[in-house]
Amino acid sequence: MIDIDIMKRFPGVGCACIRNNGETRYDFYGFSDKESGTEVDERTIFPACSISKFITAICVMKLSEQGRIDIDEPADRFLSSWKLRGTNGEESDASVRHLLQHTAGISDGEDGFYGHRMNDKAISITEILEGTTAYNNRPAVVRQAPGTAFEYSDAGFCIIQVLLEDITGKRFADLAKELVFDKLALKDIFFGIREHMELFSRRGRLATGYGSDGRPIRGKYPLSPDLAASGLWSSPGDLLAIGRDFAASIKGHGRVLGQESAREMMKSSEKFPWVGLGLFQQGEGTIVSKGWGENGQCMLKINPGEDSIALIMTNMNPELPQEESGVEQLLDIYLR
Numbered sequence: 001m002i003d004i005d006i007m008k009r010f011p012g013v014g015c016a017c018i019r020n021n022g023e024t025r026y027d028f029y030g031f032s033d034k035e036s037g038t039e040v041d042e043r044t045i046f047p048a049c050s051i052s053k054f055i056t057a058i059c060v061m062k063l064s065e066q067g068r069i070d071i072d073e074p075a076d077r078f079l080s081s082w083k084l085r086g087t088n089g090e091e092s093d094a095s096v097r098h099l100l101q102h103t104a105g106i107s108d109g110e111d112g113f114y115g116h117r118m119n120d121k122a123i124s125i126t127e128i129l130e131g132t133t134a135y136n137n138r139p140a141v142v143r144q145a146p147g148t149a150f151e152y153s154d155a156g157f158c159i160i161q162v163l164l165e166d167i168t169g170k171r172f173a174d175l176a177k178e179l180v181f182d183k184l185a186l187k188d189i190f191f192g193i194r195e196h197m198e199l200f201s202r203r204g205r206l207a208t209g210y211g212s213d214g215r216p217i218r219g220k221y222p223l224s225p226d227l228a229a230s231g232l233w234s235s236p237g238d239l240l241a242i243g244r245d246f247a248a249s250i251k252g253h254g255r256v257l258g259q260e261s262a263r264e265m266m267k268s269s270e271k272f273p274w275v276g277l278g279l280f281q282q283g284e285g286t287i288v289s290k291g292w293g294e295n296g297q298c299m300l301k302i303n304p305g306e307d308s309i310a311l312i313m314t315n316m317n318p319e320l321p322q323e324e325s326g327v328e329q330l331l332d333i334y335l336r
Contacts, residue, residue: 003330015028017335034208042235045233045234045235052229053157054278056278058246058256058265060278062256063164063179068167078096084159086143087141092104101269104142106151113226117221118198118223128155129158140155160228176191177191180256183256184242191231207315210316236313240311247307249261295315297325298311298314310335
């Protein structure tokens with residue numbers, strides 16, 4: 001079942017799956033840190049990158065269940081510390097759903113959303129949205145009519161992060177822990193605020209990030225101020241547990257979300273049939289969430305109808321998309 005040739009493309013790989021016969025399997029290969037000889041195991045914490053957006057959407061839908069958010073209302077209705085505006089300076093009518101579907105009409109800056117480290121000067125989420133740093137050099141402004149075009153946007157999820165914090169008065173990392181991680185009793189997953197990163201790095205739990213040349217990236221671990229977009233870190237087991245619970249929610253017996261909320265996340269519009277809320281559709285009934293950053297690449301597939309889930313996490317940027325790097329190929333091997 002294991003394809004060692006694909007595994008060898010990455011310094012370290014963590015694989016987790018639940019097959020349609022009920023079998024749960026974990027496989028680990030290589031090194032979380034080559035220089036020290038630390039091997040990948042079940043407690044290695046990998047960068048989940050943009051799989052963060054899947055967890056963020058779950059948080060949004062949980063607050064929707066509580067009557068605190070209406071995803072079809074303008075996001076500005078729920079934003080107090082910052083407002084989303086159009087190019088004319090007026091508040092936008094882009095909805096929370098538009099933000100979750102990457103159809104709010106926002107364009108990210110070029111070559112942004114990477115390169116920050118724990119020793120660098122802190123960047124606030126407002127600075128990201130205002131486009132005043134190299135981390136994102138373009139203000140988050142609605143540049144075309146919401147709902148008319150798909151454009152993948154990390155900045156859009158930064159807005160959701162602010163929105164959730166404005167509504168609840170809690171830090172996003174703490175809110176996700178309360179709404180999702182604690183509900184499932186998960187200990188090896190977190191959104192990477194500085195204190196979490198420092199704690200787990202001291203414990204030697206974080207997978208060192210490597211470039212495509214096989215050398216460690218500067219500082220080993222990026223710090224992502226855009227938590228809701230790309231700041232998630234997790235062991236394969238904990239992220240698989242969230243996938244399992246989401247699949248259970250679709251059938252009406254999940255612990256985090258109700259059935260209606262989970263099914264709403266899977267809905268797509270007629271114009272953009274591949275886009276759900278914080279996730280994507282791939283073929284008939286298959287949910288996909290992908291992560292790709294300077295320190296790793298990963299991918300999650302869930303097929304609720306077949307009761308199958310598979311996850312691949314790595315600690316290298318292959319500079320190729322998942323369908324070319326071998327990550328998706330390895331994932332599909334586990335789903336057979």
